[in-house]
Amino acid sequence: MDKETWLLWLLADSQLPTGGFVASAGLEAALQAGLVSESAAGGASNSLTEFIRDSAHNQARFALPFCSRAYEEAAERLSQVSYDKSNADDSTTTASVLAEFLGLDSYHHAMLSSNKVAMRASVAQGGGLLSLFTRGYALAECMSDRRGQVCVGVAKQLQRLARLGEAKAHWPTVFGFVCAALGVSLAHTQQLYMFQFVRQVFSAAIRLNLVGPLRAQMLECDMHPYVSALLKEQAHLRVEFSSLDDLFGESAVYTEPILELYQGMHDRLYSRIFNS
Amino acid sequence: MPIPGAGIIDCQIVAGRLRQSVSSAYPLKIIAPHAGPAALTDPPLHPAVSYLMSYGGGIVHGDRIHVDVRVGSKCALVLLTQGSTKVFRSQLSSATEQTYQTIIIDVEPDALLCLLPDPVTCFKDAMYNQRQLLTLHSPTSSLVLLDWMTSGRMSRGERWDFAKYFSVNVIKTPDRIIMRDALLLQDNFARRMEPIDAFALILILGPAVADVAQTFREEHKAQRIKPFRPNAAHDHASEEQGILWSVSEIDEHGVCGVAVRAAGPSTEELKDWIKRRLVSLKPTVGDCVWSMYANSF
Numbered sequence: 001m002d003k004e005t006w007l008l009w010l011l012a013d014s015q016l017p018t019g020g021f022v023a024s025a026g027l028e029a030a031l032q033a034g035l036v037s038e039s040a041a042g043g044a045s046n047s048l049t050e051f052i053r054d055s056a057h058n059q060a061r062f063a064l065p066f067c068s069r070a071y072e073e074a075a076e077r078l079s080q081v082s083y084d085k086s087n088a089d090d091s092t093t094t095a096s097v098l099a100e101f102l103g104l105d106s107y108h109h110a111m112l113s114s115n116k117v118a119m120r121a122s123v124a125q126g127g128g129l130l131s132l133f134t135r136g137y138a139l140a141e142c143m144s145d146r147r148g149q150v151c152v153g154v155a156k157q158l159q160r161l162a163r164l165g166e167a168k169a170h171w172p173t174v175f176g177f178v179c180a181a182l183g184v185s186l187a188h189t190q191q192l193y194m195f196q197f198v199r200q201v202f203s204a205a206i207r208l209n210l211v212g213p214l215r216a217q218m219l220e221c222d223m224h225p226y227v228s229a230l231l232k233e234q235a236h237l238r239v240e241f242s243s244l245d246d247l248f249g250e251s252a253v254y255t256e257p258i259l260e261l262y263q264g265m266h267d268r269l270y271s272r273i274f275n276s
Numbered sequence: 277m278p279i280p281g282a283g284i285i286d287c288q289i290v291a292g293r294l295r296q297s298v299s300s301a302y303p304l305k306i307i308a309p310h311a312g313p314a315a316l317t318d319p320p321l322h323p324a325v326s327y328l329m330s331y332g333g334g335i336v337h338g339d340r341i342h343v344d345v346r347v348g349s350k351c352a353l354v355l356l357t358q359g360s361t362k363v364f365r366s367q368l369s370s371a372t373e374q375t376y377q378t379i380i381i382d383v384e385p386d387a388l389l390c391l392l393p394d395p396v397t398c399f400k401d402a403m404y405n406q407r408q409l410l411t412l413h414s415p416t417s418s419l420v421l422l423d424w425m426t427s428g429r430m431s432r433g434e435r436w437d438f439a440k441y442f443s444v445n446v447i448k449t450p451d452r453i454i455m456r457d458a459l460l461l462q463d464n465f466a467r468r469m470e471p472i473d474a475f476a477l478i479l480i481l482g483p484a485v486a487d488v489a490q491t492f493r494e495e496h497k498a499q500r501i502k503p504f505r506p507n508a509a510h511d512h513a514s515e516e517q518g519i520l521w522s523v524s525e526i527d528e529h530g531v532c533g534v535a536v537r538a539a540g541p542s543t544e545e546l547k548d549w550i551k552r553r554l555v556s557l558k559p560t561v562g563d564c565v566w567s568m569y570a571n572s573f
Contacts, residue, residue, distance in 0.1 A: 032501055033520070054468055061460070106452070113447075113455040114479070114535035116524040247446050247453070248378070248407040253460040257475055258468065261537040264522025270500040 018128035024204035024274040026263030058256040063172040065239040070176030073100040121276035126174040151181035288348035294322040312564030321352035334362035341377040352388040364399040374403040385414035396425040398438035415530035418482025436466035472539040481533035496523040
């Protein structure tokens with residue numbers, strides 16, 4: 001059995017301890033405010049599946065370009081460590097991987113500055129994954145080689161900066177970095193990113209009583225063609241942010257203004273079980 | 277030879293008086309009427325107003341509008357339009373031609389910029405790109421930015437019938453990018469936007485407009501959303517005029533304020549909703565400029 005498959009299944013596990021279970025991706029607010037409706041009838045699954053598809057579309061256009069770029073920037077620099085047989089000091093590579101990450105992360109943060117609820121969720125989950133990496137995977141045998149140790153060094157510095165408030169460690173960028181660190185392929189990273197997003201929203205829907213667990217499995221199973229098509233169309237996107245043209249460009253965009261609006265209502269909910 | 281569609285607005289206090297200079301080239305037209313005396317705020321801000329207009333009342337495919345704006349210390353510049361910005365594709369436009377409107381604004385320390393246009397209305401098949409970059413030079417710089425749009429020429433049955441709407445707002449300080457809001461409506465968005473006919477993003481940042489931000493904050497806090505029951509009577513004021521809205525707190529590297537998102541089933545209702553809540557701007561920009569804004573609809 002190849003190592004990558006094993007790692008993918010580990011990362012896809014819904015028990016992955018990153019704190020994702022407190023986030024509903026705006027579903028709770030959408031439900032309470034009437035955008036998504038609750039009913040046993042088959043028709044009601046429509047508003048839920050539409051919500052999940054639209055949110056997934058938004059993730060593909062907004063977050064995935066950051067995840068993919070974070071992956072590539074890290075992987076490219078780390079590959080030099082693997083090939084370099086000399087005893088060169090790896091601190092330059094560590095610094096370089098970290099610097100690239102921080103640039104991407106702070107740009108992602110700027111794109112969430114006007115959406116506090118989503119920002120909170122992203123930072124919480126990114127932080128959770130980063131902790132999982134530094135306190136879990138970092139100690140595994142597969143991270144004990146030189147390349148692995150550079151990754152651990154980057155992650156620890158990032159964690160320190162996050163504690164000082166000098167970095168945020170957002171979910172899509174941390175996800176890209178961790179997958180690159182573990183040696184998962186980019187294509188699988190992107191698929192996993194979308195899969196776990198969809199899975200998270202379904203999981204929230206079950207806990208919100210919008211759908212039963214068995215029906216949710218069926219609906220989630222049927223999401224495959226949509227997500228697959230989404231990846232086919234959008235997986236090539238990489239966020240660009242060096243020039244004014246980039247800032248004015250479409251490499252990372254939001255496509256669901258209504259969902260974003262509803263998500264912003266989350267903190268006004270009279271009673272709620274999710275954090276976001 | 278002036279660049280078509282290019283314009284400049286500059287506002288400064290010189291020897292204690294407001295000096296505003298504007299220039300524009302066809303198809304853009306900028307006019308700067310008299311704005312009234314200094315506001316009674318402490319410290320006083322000198323109001324100024326400019327209207328951004330297009331010959332023909334709309335922007336046609338292939339047009340590129342580019343406006344550079346500088347708001348000097350102690351100035352409160354309000355940018356308005358005359359009527360909805362209509363974007364349309366002419367029969368002469370090539371298939372790939374799009375429309376671009378770019379506004380680059382520098383807000384100096386102790387200055388206020390209010391960008392309060394009418395909403396953008398894209399006609400059938402239109403492709404519109406709006407880019408706005410605002411630099412707040414100091415934590416004492418303030419901004420009210422209203423970025424909004426409608427579903428189209430509803431009277432003609434055109435709802436969400438345009439080909440592309442892309443609006444980017446980048447807010448930065450001299451050191452860094454604080455915020456980038458980038459909304460793209462392009463593929464299959466009609467179904468998703470179906471429930472509404474007008475959508476607005478309002479950014480309220482900085483000390484000069486702290487009252488306005490507070491108005492939104494308090495209203496946001498006061499209204500709890502209770503679980504929606506389809507047949508029950510609704511008492512949340514989010515149902516007021518059918519407006520859906522949410523407020524997000526902004527606090528990034530010295531830039532503080534709120535971001536408001538609001539959507540409604542009609543442009544009129546959303547206009548009223550917004551106007552009612554921006555009224556605390558009146559003492560800051562003065563009666564004269566406020567009435568220009570308030571009466572422009």
